[in-house]
Amino acid sequence: MKVGIIGFARSGKTTVFNSLTGAHAEVGAFGNREANLAVLKVPDERVDHLAAVYKPKKVAYADFQFVDVPPDEASGEEKALSSAALTALRQVEALVHVVRAFDNENVMHPLGGVDPVRDCRALEAEMQLEDLIIIERRLERLEKEHRKDREYEVLGRCKAHIEKDEPLRLLELNPQEEKVVSGFCFLSRKPLMLLGNYGDERIGQDDPSGLRAYAEQTDQTLIELCGAMEMEVCQLPEDERTAFREELGLGEESRTRFIKTAYAMLGLVSFLTTGETEVHAWTAPKGTRAQDAAGIIHSDLARGFIRAEVVHFDDFAAAGSMAKAKEAGHVRLEGKDYIVQDGDIILVRFNV
Ligand SMILES: Nc1nc2c(ncn2[C@@H]2O[C@H](COP(=O)(O)OP(=O)(O)OP(=O)(O)O)[C@@H](O)[C@H]2O)c(=O)[nH]1
Ligand SMILES: [Mg+2]
Known part of the structure:
Protein backbone atom coordinates (compact mmCIF):
# COMPACT_ATOMS: atom_id res chain seq x y z
CA MET A 1 0.00 0.00 0.00
CA LEU A 266 -9.22 1.83 4.11
CA GLY A 267 -11.10 -1.38 4.90
CA LEU A 268 -8.05 -3.59 4.53
CA VAL A 269 -7.48 -7.25 5.31
CA SER A 270 -4.23 -9.19 5.40
CA PHE A 271 -3.85 -12.57 3.78
CA LEU A 272 -0.84 -14.84 3.86
CA THR A 273 1.17 -17.04 1.58
CA THR A 274 3.55 -19.57 3.02
CA GLY A 275 6.14 -22.17 2.10
CA GLU A 276 9.81 -23.07 2.48
CA THR A 277 10.96 -20.21 0.25
CA GLU A 278 8.85 -17.42 1.62
CA VAL A 279 6.29 -16.44 4.21
CA HIS A 280 4.53 -13.29 3.07
CA ALA A 281 1.66 -11.15 4.35
CA TRP A 282 -0.25 -9.09 1.79
CA THR A 283 -2.86 -6.39 2.13
CA ALA A 284 -6.05 -6.25 0.12
CA PRO A 285 -9.26 -4.25 0.34
CA LYS A 286 -12.09 -6.04 2.17
CA GLY A 287 -14.25 -7.89 -0.32
CA THR A 288 -11.36 -8.83 -2.63
CA ARG A 289 -12.05 -11.93 -4.76
CA ALA A 290 -9.57 -14.79 -4.73
CA GLN A 291 -8.53 -14.11 -8.32
CA ASP A 292 -7.81 -10.44 -7.59
CA ALA A 293 -5.90 -11.42 -4.47
CA ALA A 294 -3.81 -13.73 -6.66
CA GLY A 295 -3.09 -10.70 -8.85
CA ILE A 296 -1.73 -8.82 -5.85
CA ILE A 297 0.87 -11.58 -5.47
CA HIS A 298 1.69 -11.72 -9.18
CA SER A 299 -0.23 -10.87 -12.35
CA ASP A 300 0.47 -14.37 -13.76
CA LEU A 301 -1.38 -15.90 -10.83
CA ALA A 302 -4.49 -13.91 -11.66
CA ARG A 303 -4.24 -14.59 -15.38
CA GLY A 304 -3.81 -18.32 -15.02
CA PHE A 305 -5.95 -18.69 -11.89
CA ILE A 306 -7.53 -22.12 -11.50
CA ARG A 307 -8.32 -22.46 -7.82
CA ALA A 308 -7.12 -21.37 -4.43
CA GLU A 309 -6.37 -23.68 -1.54
CA VAL A 310 -7.45 -21.75 1.53
CA VAL A 311 -7.01 -22.38 5.24
CA HIS A 312 -7.59 -19.79 7.91
CA PHE A 313 -4.52 -19.03 10.01
CA ASP A 314 -6.36 -19.88 13.27
CA ASP A 315 -7.25 -23.35 11.96
CA PHE A 316 -3.69 -23.86 10.76
CA ALA A 317 -2.27 -22.79 14.11
CA ALA A 318 -4.70 -25.04 16.02
CA ALA A 319 -3.87 -28.03 13.80
CA GLY A 320 -0.10 -27.41 14.04
CA SER A 321 0.82 -28.12 10.43
CA MET A 322 -0.61 -27.97 6.92
CA ALA A 323 -0.85 -31.76 6.77
CA LYS A 324 -2.85 -31.87 9.99
CA ALA A 325 -5.03 -28.97 8.88
CA LYS A 326 -5.79 -30.93 5.71
CA GLU A 327 -6.61 -34.07 7.69
CA ALA A 328 -9.01 -32.07 9.81
CA GLY A 329 -10.73 -30.77 6.69
CA HIS A 330 -9.76 -27.14 7.23
CA VAL A 331 -8.12 -26.69 3.83
CA ARG A 332 -10.77 -25.77 1.28
CA LEU A 333 -10.65 -25.41 -2.47
CA GLU A 334 -12.12 -22.09 -3.49
CA GLY A 335 -12.94 -20.60 -6.88
CA LYS A 336 -12.12 -17.19 -8.30
CA ASP A 337 -15.09 -15.42 -6.69
CA TYR A 338 -14.30 -16.52 -3.14
CA ILE A 339 -14.02 -13.43 -0.91
CA VAL A 340 -10.66 -13.41 0.86
CA GLN A 341 -10.87 -13.09 4.65
CA ASP A 342 -8.39 -11.51 7.03
CA GLY A 343 -5.95 -14.22 8.12
CA ASP A 344 -6.53 -16.57 5.19
CA ILE A 345 -3.49 -18.59 4.14
CA ILE A 346 -3.75 -18.98 0.39
CA LEU A 347 -2.06 -21.22 -2.14
CA VAL A 348 -2.99 -20.30 -5.70
CA ARG A 349 -3.21 -23.10 -8.28
CA PHE A 350 -2.59 -21.58 -11.68
CA ASN A 351 -1.61 -22.35 -15.22
CA VAL A 352 -0.17 -19.87 -17.69
N1 LIG B 1 7.28 22.33 18.44
C1 LIG B 1 7.12 21.47 17.44
N2 LIG B 1 7.85 21.65 16.35
C2 LIG B 1 7.69 20.79 15.32
C3 LIG B 1 6.76 19.70 15.40
N3 LIG B 1 6.82 19.03 14.24
C4 LIG B 1 7.73 19.66 13.48
N4 LIG B 1 8.26 20.72 14.11
C5 LIG B 1 9.29 21.64 13.62
O1 LIG B 1 8.84 22.25 12.44
C6 LIG B 1 9.89 22.35 11.48
C7 LIG B 1 9.49 21.67 10.21
O2 LIG B 1 9.38 20.27 10.42
P1 LIG B 1 9.51 19.26 9.21
O3 LIG B 1 9.19 17.89 9.73
O4 LIG B 1 10.78 19.44 8.49
O5 LIG B 1 8.29 19.78 8.34
P2 LIG B 1 7.99 19.48 6.81
O6 LIG B 1 6.52 19.61 6.63
O7 LIG B 1 8.62 18.21 6.38
O8 LIG B 1 8.73 20.71 6.12
P3 LIG B 1 9.01 20.90 4.55
O9 LIG B 1 9.43 19.58 4.01
O10 LIG B 1 10.06 21.96 4.48
O11 LIG B 1 7.68 21.36 4.01
C8 LIG B 1 11.12 21.74 12.14
O12 LIG B 1 11.88 22.75 12.67
C9 LIG B 1 10.52 20.85 13.22
O13 LIG B 1 11.41 20.68 14.28
C10 LIG B 1 6.01 19.53 16.60
O14 LIG B 1 5.21 18.60 16.75
N5 LIG B 1 6.23 20.45 17.59
MG1 LIG C 1 9.93 17.83 4.77
Whole structure:
Protein backbone atom coordinates (compact mmCIF):
# COMPACT_ATOMS: atom_id res chain seq x y z
CA MET A 1 0.00 0.00 0.00
CA LYS A 2 1.52 3.31 -1.11
CA VAL A 3 0.78 6.33 1.04
CA GLY A 4 1.56 9.95 0.25
CA ILE A 5 2.31 12.41 3.06
CA ILE A 6 1.03 15.85 2.17
CA GLY A 7 0.66 19.17 3.92
CA PHE A 8 1.80 22.77 3.89
CA ALA A 9 5.46 23.67 4.16
CA ARG A 10 6.88 23.02 7.62
CA SER A 11 3.74 21.36 8.94
CA GLY A 12 5.90 18.50 10.18
CA LYS A 13 5.58 16.08 7.25
CA THR A 14 9.13 14.82 7.51
CA THR A 15 8.92 14.68 11.31
CA VAL A 16 5.84 12.46 11.03
CA PHE A 17 7.41 10.46 8.21
CA ASN A 18 10.39 9.71 10.47
CA SER A 19 8.23 8.79 13.44
CA LEU A 20 6.12 6.37 11.38
CA THR A 21 8.94 4.65 9.54
CA GLY A 22 11.92 5.07 11.86
CA ALA A 23 13.76 6.83 9.02
CA HIS A 24 16.24 9.63 9.71
CA ALA A 25 15.31 12.08 6.97
CA GLU A 26 16.43 15.64 7.59
CA VAL A 27 13.86 17.75 9.42
CA GLY A 28 13.63 21.51 9.05
CA ALA A 29 15.58 21.41 5.80
CA PHE A 30 15.34 24.18 3.21
CA GLY A 31 15.59 24.43 -0.55
CA ASN A 32 14.86 21.90 -3.24
CA ARG A 33 15.35 18.37 -2.04
CA GLU A 34 14.60 14.81 -3.05
CA ALA A 35 11.44 13.08 -1.90
CA ASN A 36 11.82 10.81 1.14
CA LEU A 37 10.84 7.18 0.74
CA ALA A 38 10.55 4.62 3.54
CA VAL A 39 8.57 1.60 4.53
CA LEU A 40 6.52 0.83 7.62
CA LYS A 41 6.27 -2.91 8.15
CA VAL A 42 3.06 -4.11 9.70
CA PRO A 43 3.93 -6.29 12.72
CA ASP A 44 2.02 -9.55 12.41
CA GLU A 45 2.21 -12.46 14.85
CA ARG A 46 0.75 -14.75 12.21
CA VAL A 47 3.75 -14.13 10.00
CA ASP A 48 6.08 -14.79 12.93
CA HIS A 49 4.27 -18.04 13.68
CA LEU A 50 4.42 -19.24 10.05
CA ALA A 51 8.08 -18.26 9.83
CA ALA A 52 8.82 -20.37 12.91
CA VAL A 53 7.03 -23.36 11.37
CA TYR A 54 8.38 -23.12 7.80
CA LYS A 55 11.80 -21.55 8.47
CA PRO A 56 11.64 -19.93 5.02
CA LYS A 57 14.51 -18.17 3.26
CA LYS A 58 12.53 -14.94 3.23
CA VAL A 59 9.92 -13.35 5.48
CA ALA A 60 7.90 -10.40 4.22
CA TYR A 61 5.43 -8.42 6.28
CA ALA A 62 2.65 -6.36 4.78
CA ASP A 63 3.80 -2.78 4.48
CA PHE A 64 2.94 0.82 3.91
CA GLN A 65 5.34 2.61 1.58
CA PHE A 66 5.46 6.29 2.40
CA VAL A 67 6.51 9.11 0.16
CA ASP A 68 7.14 12.54 1.68
CA VAL A 69 7.64 15.19 -0.96
CA PRO A 70 9.23 18.49 0.08
CA PRO A 71 7.88 21.78 -1.29
CA ASP A 72 9.71 23.14 -4.31
CA GLU A 73 10.55 26.79 -4.65
CA ALA A 74 9.16 27.07 -8.15
CA SER A 75 5.64 26.14 -7.03
CA GLY A 76 5.63 28.62 -4.16
CA GLU A 77 4.93 27.93 -0.50
CA GLU A 78 1.37 29.15 -0.34
CA LYS A 79 0.50 25.96 -2.19
CA ALA A 80 0.77 22.65 -0.37
CA LEU A 81 0.99 20.62 -3.56
CA SER A 82 4.14 21.37 -5.51
CA SER A 83 4.42 20.08 -9.06
CA ALA A 84 6.86 17.42 -7.85
CA ALA A 85 4.31 16.35 -5.24
CA LEU A 86 1.53 16.18 -7.81
CA THR A 87 3.51 13.80 -9.95
CA ALA A 88 4.54 11.61 -7.01
CA LEU A 89 1.02 11.52 -5.59
CA ARG A 90 -0.73 10.19 -8.68
CA GLN A 91 0.65 6.74 -7.86
CA VAL A 92 -0.28 6.55 -4.18
CA GLU A 93 -3.34 4.72 -2.89
CA ALA A 94 -4.00 6.88 0.15
CA LEU A 95 -3.06 10.30 1.47
CA VAL A 96 -2.10 11.50 4.92
CA HIS A 97 -2.52 15.23 5.44
CA VAL A 98 -0.15 16.41 8.18
CA VAL A 99 -1.95 19.40 9.64
CA ARG A 100 0.11 21.81 11.67
CA ALA A 101 -1.44 22.32 15.10
CA PHE A 102 1.75 23.06 17.02
CA ASP A 103 2.94 26.50 18.03
CA ASN A 104 6.55 27.31 17.38
CA GLU A 105 7.51 30.89 16.80
CA ASN A 106 10.70 29.86 15.08
CA VAL A 107 8.82 27.95 12.42
CA MET A 108 6.87 30.15 10.00
CA HIS A 109 3.57 28.96 8.61
CA PRO A 110 3.38 29.78 4.89
CA LEU A 111 -0.24 30.99 5.22
CA GLY A 112 0.34 33.12 8.31
CA GLY A 113 -0.80 31.93 11.74
CA VAL A 114 -1.50 28.39 12.85
CA ASP A 115 -5.03 27.46 11.76
CA PRO A 116 -5.58 23.73 11.17
CA VAL A 117 -9.12 24.03 9.81
CA ARG A 118 -8.08 26.66 7.26
CA ASP A 119 -5.25 24.35 6.17
CA CYS A 120 -7.62 21.41 5.72
CA ARG A 121 -9.99 23.48 3.59
CA ALA A 122 -7.16 25.01 1.57
CA LEU A 123 -5.55 21.68 0.77
CA GLU A 124 -8.91 20.18 -0.10
CA ALA A 125 -9.50 23.08 -2.50
CA GLU A 126 -6.09 22.57 -4.09
CA MET A 127 -6.77 18.91 -4.74
CA GLN A 128 -10.18 19.65 -6.20
CA LEU A 129 -8.75 22.32 -8.47
CA GLU A 130 -6.08 19.96 -9.78
CA ASP A 131 -8.74 17.37 -10.52
CA LEU A 132 -10.97 19.94 -12.19
CA ILE A 133 -8.16 20.97 -14.53
CA ILE A 134 -7.76 17.37 -15.67
CA ILE A 135 -11.51 16.87 -16.04
CA GLU A 136 -12.04 20.00 -18.09
CA ARG A 137 -9.15 19.23 -20.38
CA ARG A 138 -10.50 15.76 -21.01
CA LEU A 139 -14.09 16.94 -21.52
CA GLU A 140 -12.94 19.45 -24.09
CA ARG A 141 -11.16 16.71 -25.94
CA LEU A 142 -14.18 14.42 -25.89
CA GLU A 143 -16.39 17.23 -27.14
CA LYS A 144 -14.04 17.89 -30.01
CA GLU A 145 -14.26 14.22 -30.93
CA HIS A 146 -18.06 14.24 -30.50
CA ARG A 147 -17.79 11.43 -27.99
CA LYS A 148 -20.75 11.81 -25.68
CA ASP A 149 -20.23 8.37 -24.19
CA ARG A 150 -20.10 7.00 -20.65
CA GLU A 151 -16.77 8.65 -19.95
CA TYR A 152 -18.21 12.00 -20.97
CA GLU A 153 -21.23 11.48 -18.75
CA VAL A 154 -19.24 10.37 -15.71
CA LEU A 155 -16.67 13.15 -16.02
CA GLY A 156 -19.52 15.63 -16.32
CA ARG A 157 -20.84 14.40 -13.01
CA CYS A 158 -17.37 14.65 -11.46
CA LYS A 159 -17.15 18.23 -12.65
CA ALA A 160 -20.54 19.18 -11.23
CA HIS A 161 -19.57 17.52 -7.96
CA ILE A 162 -16.36 19.52 -7.61
CA GLU A 163 -18.18 22.70 -8.55
CA LYS A 164 -20.36 22.08 -5.49
CA ASP A 165 -17.08 22.16 -3.53
CA GLU A 166 -17.11 18.46 -2.71
CA PRO A 167 -14.13 16.11 -3.01
CA LEU A 168 -14.57 13.28 -5.50
CA ARG A 169 -14.16 10.73 -2.75
CA LEU A 170 -17.73 11.58 -1.73
CA LEU A 171 -19.14 10.91 -5.20
CA GLU A 172 -20.92 7.59 -5.47
CA LEU A 173 -20.00 5.62 -8.55
CA ASN A 174 -20.90 2.11 -9.65
CA PRO A 175 -18.05 -0.29 -10.51
CA GLN A 176 -18.16 0.51 -14.24
CA GLU A 177 -18.08 4.23 -13.60
CA GLU A 178 -15.30 3.69 -11.09
CA LYS A 179 -13.27 2.03 -13.82
CA VAL A 180 -13.68 5.07 -16.04
CA VAL A 181 -12.54 7.38 -13.28
CA SER A 182 -9.71 5.33 -11.79
CA GLY A 183 -7.33 5.89 -14.71
CA PHE A 184 -7.28 9.61 -13.98
CA CYS A 185 -5.88 9.06 -10.44
CA PHE A 186 -7.87 12.00 -9.10
CA LEU A 187 -6.35 13.33 -5.89
CA SER A 188 -9.61 14.29 -4.23
CA ARG A 189 -10.88 10.74 -4.77
CA LYS A 190 -8.04 9.11 -2.84
CA PRO A 191 -8.78 8.13 0.74
CA LEU A 192 -7.53 10.91 2.98
CA MET A 193 -6.53 10.72 6.61
CA LEU A 194 -5.95 13.83 8.69
CA LEU A 195 -3.01 13.78 11.04
CA GLY A 196 -3.06 16.59 13.57
CA ASN A 197 0.52 17.46 14.51
CA TYR A 198 0.20 18.98 17.98
CA GLY A 199 2.78 20.54 20.25
CA ASP A 200 4.09 18.76 23.36
CA GLU A 201 1.92 20.90 25.62
CA ARG A 202 -1.23 19.44 24.07
CA ILE A 203 -0.59 15.84 25.06
CA GLY A 204 -3.79 14.48 26.52
CA GLN A 205 -5.48 17.89 26.27
CA ASP A 206 -8.57 19.15 24.54
CA ASP A 207 -8.20 20.57 21.07
CA PRO A 208 -9.04 24.28 20.99
CA SER A 209 -7.87 24.58 17.36
CA GLY A 210 -11.15 23.13 16.13
CA LEU A 211 -9.44 20.39 14.12
CA ARG A 212 -11.15 17.57 15.97
CA ALA A 213 -14.55 19.20 15.59
CA TYR A 214 -13.89 19.78 11.89
CA ALA A 215 -12.94 16.13 11.39
CA GLU A 216 -16.11 15.02 13.14
CA GLN A 217 -18.37 17.37 11.19
CA THR A 218 -16.89 16.32 7.87
CA ASP A 219 -16.77 12.67 8.87
CA GLN A 220 -13.03 12.39 8.33
CA THR A 221 -10.51 10.22 10.10
CA LEU A 222 -8.15 12.12 12.39
CA ILE A 223 -5.05 10.85 14.12
CA GLU A 224 -3.77 13.19 16.80
CA LEU A 225 -0.16 13.09 17.76
CA CYS A 226 2.78 15.12 18.78
CA GLY A 227 5.16 14.66 15.88
CA ALA A 228 8.32 16.10 17.40
CA MET A 229 7.97 14.02 20.55
CA GLU A 230 7.06 10.87 18.61
CA MET A 231 10.13 11.26 16.45
CA GLU A 232 12.38 11.74 19.44
CA VAL A 233 11.05 8.69 21.24
CA CYS A 234 11.14 6.51 18.15
CA GLN A 235 14.83 7.24 17.75
CA LEU A 236 15.59 5.95 21.25
CA PRO A 237 16.81 2.37 21.74
CA GLU A 238 13.79 0.06 21.61
CA ASP A 239 13.97 -1.06 25.26
CA GLU A 240 13.76 2.52 26.53
CA ARG A 241 10.78 3.57 24.46
CA THR A 242 7.96 2.10 26.50
CA ALA A 243 9.13 3.66 29.75
CA PHE A 244 9.50 7.03 28.04
CA ARG A 245 6.08 6.85 26.47
CA GLU A 246 4.49 6.09 29.81
CA GLU A 247 6.34 8.89 31.53
CA LEU A 248 5.29 11.39 28.87
CA GLY A 249 1.72 10.10 28.63
CA LEU A 250 2.11 9.52 24.90
CA GLY A 251 -0.14 6.47 24.70
CA GLU A 252 0.15 3.93 21.94
CA GLU A 253 3.03 4.30 19.43
CA SER A 254 2.15 6.46 16.45
CA ARG A 255 2.91 3.70 14.00
CA THR A 256 0.60 1.26 15.78
CA ARG A 257 -2.14 3.87 15.79
CA PHE A 258 -1.53 4.63 12.17
CA ILE A 259 -1.73 0.97 11.15
CA LYS A 260 -4.97 0.37 13.06
CA THR A 261 -6.55 3.53 11.74
CA ALA A 262 -5.44 2.91 8.18
CA TYR A 263 -6.70 -0.70 8.14
CA ALA A 264 -10.07 0.40 9.51
CA MET A 265 -10.45 3.44 7.31
CA LEU A 266 -9.22 1.83 4.11
CA GLY A 267 -11.10 -1.38 4.90
CA LEU A 268 -8.05 -3.59 4.53
CA VAL A 269 -7.48 -7.25 5.31
CA SER A 270 -4.23 -9.19 5.40
CA PHE A 271 -3.85 -12.57 3.78
CA LEU A 272 -0.84 -14.84 3.86
CA THR A 273 1.17 -17.04 1.58
CA THR A 274 3.55 -19.57 3.02
CA GLY A 275 6.14 -22.17 2.10
CA GLU A 276 9.81 -23.07 2.48
CA THR A 277 10.96 -20.21 0.25
CA GLU A 278 8.85 -17.42 1.62
CA VAL A 279 6.29 -16.44 4.21
CA HIS A 280 4.53 -13.29 3.07
CA ALA A 281 1.66 -11.15 4.35
CA TRP A 282 -0.25 -9.09 1.79
CA THR A 283 -2.86 -6.39 2.13
CA ALA A 284 -6.05 -6.25 0.12
CA PRO A 285 -9.26 -4.25 0.34
CA LYS A 286 -12.09 -6.04 2.17
CA GLY A 287 -14.25 -7.89 -0.32
CA THR A 288 -11.36 -8.83 -2.63
CA ARG A 289 -12.05 -11.93 -4.76
CA ALA A 290 -9.57 -14.79 -4.73
CA GLN A 291 -8.53 -14.11 -8.32
CA ASP A 292 -7.81 -10.44 -7.59
CA ALA A 293 -5.90 -11.42 -4.47
CA ALA A 294 -3.81 -13.73 -6.66
CA GLY A 295 -3.09 -10.70 -8.85
CA ILE A 296 -1.73 -8.82 -5.85
CA ILE A 297 0.87 -11.58 -5.47
CA HIS A 298 1.69 -11.72 -9.18
CA SER A 299 -0.23 -10.87 -12.35
CA ASP A 300 0.47 -14.37 -13.76
CA LEU A 301 -1.38 -15.90 -10.83
CA ALA A 302 -4.49 -13.91 -11.66
CA ARG A 303 -4.24 -14.59 -15.38
CA GLY A 304 -3.81 -18.32 -15.02
CA PHE A 305 -5.95 -18.69 -11.89
CA ILE A 306 -7.53 -22.12 -11.50
CA ARG A 307 -8.32 -22.46 -7.82
CA ALA A 308 -7.12 -21.37 -4.43
CA GLU A 309 -6.37 -23.68 -1.54
CA VAL A 310 -7.45 -21.75 1.53
CA VAL A 311 -7.01 -22.38 5.24
CA HIS A 312 -7.59 -19.79 7.91
CA PHE A 313 -4.52 -19.03 10.01
CA ASP A 314 -6.36 -19.88 13.27
CA ASP A 315 -7.25 -23.35 11.96
CA PHE A 316 -3.69 -23.86 10.76
CA ALA A 317 -2.27 -22.79 14.11
CA ALA A 318 -4.70 -25.04 16.02
CA ALA A 319 -3.87 -28.03 13.80
CA GLY A 320 -0.10 -27.41 14.04
CA SER A 321 0.82 -28.12 10.43
CA MET A 322 -0.61 -27.97 6.92
CA ALA A 323 -0.85 -31.76 6.77
CA LYS A 324 -2.85 -31.87 9.99
CA ALA A 325 -5.03 -28.97 8.88
CA LYS A 326 -5.79 -30.93 5.71
CA GLU A 327 -6.61 -34.07 7.69
CA ALA A 328 -9.01 -32.07 9.81
CA GLY A 329 -10.73 -30.77 6.69
CA HIS A 330 -9.76 -27.14 7.23
CA VAL A 331 -8.12 -26.69 3.83
CA ARG A 332 -10.77 -25.77 1.28
CA LEU A 333 -10.65 -25.41 -2.47
CA GLU A 334 -12.12 -22.09 -3.49
CA GLY A 335 -12.94 -20.60 -6.88
CA LYS A 336 -12.12 -17.19 -8.30
CA ASP A 337 -15.09 -15.42 -6.69
CA TYR A 338 -14.30 -16.52 -3.14
CA ILE A 339 -14.02 -13.43 -0.91
CA VAL A 340 -10.66 -13.41 0.86
CA GLN A 341 -10.87 -13.09 4.65
CA ASP A 342 -8.39 -11.51 7.03
CA GLY A 343 -5.95 -14.22 8.12
CA ASP A 344 -6.53 -16.57 5.19
CA ILE A 345 -3.49 -18.59 4.14
CA ILE A 346 -3.75 -18.98 0.39
CA LEU A 347 -2.06 -21.22 -2.14
CA VAL A 348 -2.99 -20.30 -5.70
CA ARG A 349 -3.21 -23.10 -8.28
CA PHE A 350 -2.59 -21.58 -11.68
CA ASN A 351 -1.61 -22.35 -15.22
CA VAL A 352 -0.17 -19.87 -17.69
N1 LIG B 1 7.28 22.33 18.44
C1 LIG B 1 7.12 21.47 17.44
N2 LIG B 1 7.85 21.65 16.35
C2 LIG B 1 7.69 20.79 15.32
C3 LIG B 1 6.76 19.70 15.40
N3 LIG B 1 6.82 19.03 14.24
C4 LIG B 1 7.73 19.66 13.48
N4 LIG B 1 8.26 20.72 14.11
C5 LIG B 1 9.29 21.64 13.62
O1 LIG B 1 8.84 22.25 12.44
C6 LIG B 1 9.89 22.35 11.48
C7 LIG B 1 9.49 21.67 10.21
O2 LIG B 1 9.38 20.27 10.42
P1 LIG B 1 9.51 19.26 9.21
O3 LIG B 1 9.19 17.89 9.73
O4 LIG B 1 10.78 19.44 8.49
O5 LIG B 1 8.29 19.78 8.34
P2 LIG B 1 7.99 19.48 6.81
O6 LIG B 1 6.52 19.61 6.63
O7 LIG B 1 8.62 18.21 6.38
O8 LIG B 1 8.73 20.71 6.12
P3 LIG B 1 9.01 20.90 4.55
O9 LIG B 1 9.43 19.58 4.01
O10 LIG B 1 10.06 21.96 4.48
O11 LIG B 1 7.68 21.36 4.01
C8 LIG B 1 11.12 21.74 12.14
O12 LIG B 1 11.88 22.75 12.67
C9 LIG B 1 10.52 20.85 13.22
O13 LIG B 1 11.41 20.68 14.28
C10 LIG B 1 6.01 19.53 16.60
O14 LIG B 1 5.21 18.60 16.75
N5 LIG B 1 6.23 20.45 17.59
MG1 LIG C 1 9.93 17.83 4.77
